[in-house]
Amino acid sequence: MAESKNNIVTFGLSGLVGDLLVFTKRAGKTIVSRKPDKSSVPPTPLQISVRERFREAVQYAKSILSIPAAKAMYEEMTKPGQSAFNLAMADVWKAPQIFDVVVTQYTGLVGSTVTVDTVDRYKVVSVEVSIFTEQDVLIEKGMAVMQENGRDWVYTATVVNNNPDGCIVRALAKDRPGNEANLERLVQL
Known part of the structure; x- marks a missing residue:
């Protein structure tokens, strides 16, 4: 790909020239590239x-x-x-990334918390946290709240869990287009 800088011959050109070159404009510059090969081979x-x-x-x-x-x-x-x-x-x-699900503050009591460390190239719009027993029975599920740093999301427990040791905490992060990422952690007290 070549770039034309104020060339009197190519200035203002855009589109296909002959069967060889394509001229496009980007950010006020004229870009010259080879015509794309659209072969007759069926797509994979x-x-x-x-x-x-x-x-x-x-x-x-x-x-x-x-x-x-x-x-x-x-x-x-x-x-x-x-x-x-x-x-x-x-x-x-590109889907969001969940770097960690921090379960050290989850004690099974109402008000204990789970922190989800997640980012997206543009914006994470929601994080859902689910807490399951060792037998994979749902205890509670709800939406986490984004913190001021824009990266951490905190879920506050609303159900008493008398046996939190061995529970599984699952986090699901979504971005604006609907891409998802998930990560789970085992609670070990």
Whole structure:
């Protein structure tokens, strides 16, 4: 890929030239690249799934950017040469990450807490915490609350658990496009 800087011959060009070159404009610059090869070989299952995911990303970006607050959120994160549309599309491709589920403050008493350390490239919008017995029976489940640091989410227990040792705590984090990440920890007192 080549970049044209104020070249009198290529200035303002865009689109396909002949059967060889494609001119595009990005951030006020003219970019020159080879024409994409669209061979007659049928796409592989992986190519089909990537194309479908790309279609979903485009649909998400178009729909979310019609919401002024969401558009503003993506626009404030743009860098030179990026658009809010590009960032919204990229958001679809990457799920949030949960780094840890901290269960040391969970004692089985009402008011004890579980902290979920999670991030997303753009924004985690919800974290759900579920607490199960050793036999995988649900004790309680609810939404965690984001803390001021924007990374930690705290769930406060609402049900008494007389036997918290050996319980399983599961966290499910979601981002704006609906991507999910989950992680579980064993309570050991």
